[in-house]
Amino acid sequence: MSQKIIAGFVTAFLLMGCRDQERDQEQEPAGEAPAANEESLPEGDPATGLPSGEMRTVEVTDAKIAQGAEIYARNCVACHAEEGAGRLGTGPALNSATFLAAASDDFLFRTIYRGRSGTTMPPWGAVLGRDGIEAVIAYMRSWRDVEPAELDDSPSTGDAEAGAQVFRQICAACHGNSGAGYQETSNGTAIGRAAFLSEASNGYLRHIIKHGKTNTPMRPFGEPEATAVANLTDEQIENVIAYLRANAW
Numbered sequence: 001m002s003q004k005i006i007a008g009f010v011t012a013f014l015l016m017g018c019r020d021q022e023r024d025q026e027q028e029p030a031g032e033a034p035a036a037n038e039e040s041l042p043e044g045d046p047a048t049g050l051p052s053g054e055m056r057t058v059e060v061t062d063a064k065i066a067q068g069a070e071i072y073a074r075n076c077v078a079c080h081a082e083e084g085a086g087r088l089g090t091g092p093a094l095n096s097a098t099f100l101a102a103a104s105d106d107f108l109f110r111t112i113y114r115g116r117s118g119t120t121m122p123p124w125g126a127v128l129g130r131d132g133i134e135a136v137i138a139y140m141r142s143w144r145d146v147e148p149a150e151l152d153d154s155p156s157t158g159d160a161e162a163g164a165q166v167f168r169q170i171c172a173a174c175h176g177n178s179g180a181g182y183q184e185t186s187n188g189t190a191i192g193r194a195a196f197l198s199e200a201s202n203g204y205l206r207h208i209i210k211h212g213k214t215n216t217p218m219r220p221f222g223e224p225e226a227t228a229v230a231n232l233t234d235e236q237i238e239n240v241i242a243y244l245r246a247n248a249w
């Protein structure tokens with residue numbers, strides 16, 4: 001049996017343990033109040049407070065933008081820079097046009113709410129509450145007027161083994177051999193981690209890999225007119241997505 005399969009069993013076992021613990025906790029009498037700001041705690045889906053499967057849309061008003069700008073200046077600017085310009089190796093760009101087009105409000109909400117476990121992106125849910133997170137998203141939307149991209153969210157059809165080769169030859173240089181991101185390379189983000197892959201849809205991945213992240217070193221791999229160091233066919237893009245999904249950690 002390979003180490004990976006054993007590790008898979010161990011992880012599944014640990015997860016089962018956690019679930020049991022959660023169940024046990026639920027059965028305890030509701031004695032002590034939770035430490036965090038209770039109003040901000042979710043109902044329904046743990047990251048959004050919405051019934052699962054429902055997408056959040058954030059209302060953008062002048063008041064929300066102003067509130068979000070203040071929250072951003074206090075909590076986000078140190079890593080993501082003024083107006084989301086990003087600091088390579090510290091915080092990715094948030095104002096890139098292709099990023100804002102591909103990232104749904106729901107994806108942004110979940111990411112900010114939960115953070116990216118294993119990276120320096122902290123979870124903001126308990127600090128900012130739903131209201132604060134929606135305000136910061138409204139502020140992010142005010143940076144650029146972009147049409148939401150049409151995403152192809154169909155299931156991934158790629159071949160993970162073929163994708164492994166593409167990943168090692170092209171992506172690993174910036175994202176790290178294990179996809180650990182900044183911790184490995186000080187350059188690309190942690191695209192190998194479950195914390196990212198569990199929130200990023202196939203449509204988001206396809207769009208960013210194909211069209212890149214404008215104004216960052218993440219170049220468009222699907223576009224033949226871009227410098228032809230490594231252009232990828234749709235099939236190769238599918239393969240690398242299958243590889244990432246199969247190896248999320």
Ligand code: HEC
Nearest residue numbers: 075076079090091092111112116119120121136181189190
């Ligand atoms: C201590 C540094 C730090 C702070 C403070 C921080 N972030 Fe981040 N953020 C990061 C890093 C690092 C990542 C990328 C992690 C990875 O490798 O996946 C990230 C990722 C993100 C992403 C996903 C971007 C993408 O390319 O997918 C969003 C959205 C985001 N942060 C929003 C925020 C907001 C809003 C705040 C303030 C409320 C904030 N961050 C505060 C470090 C930070």
Ligand code: HEC
Nearest residue numbers: 086092093170171174187188189208209213216217218240
């Ligand atoms: C030249 C360096 C470089 C190479 C090569 C590269 N990337 Fe990136 N990639 C980046 C950087 C840098 C970012 C984050 C940009 C930023 O700072 O905002 C990124 C971001 C991404 C994101 C968005 C992650 C997020 O947090 O939202 C995805 C997905 C991605 N890359 C996939 C790939 C894949 C797949 C490959 C290989 C085909 C690849 N990248 C090759 C530098 C690179």
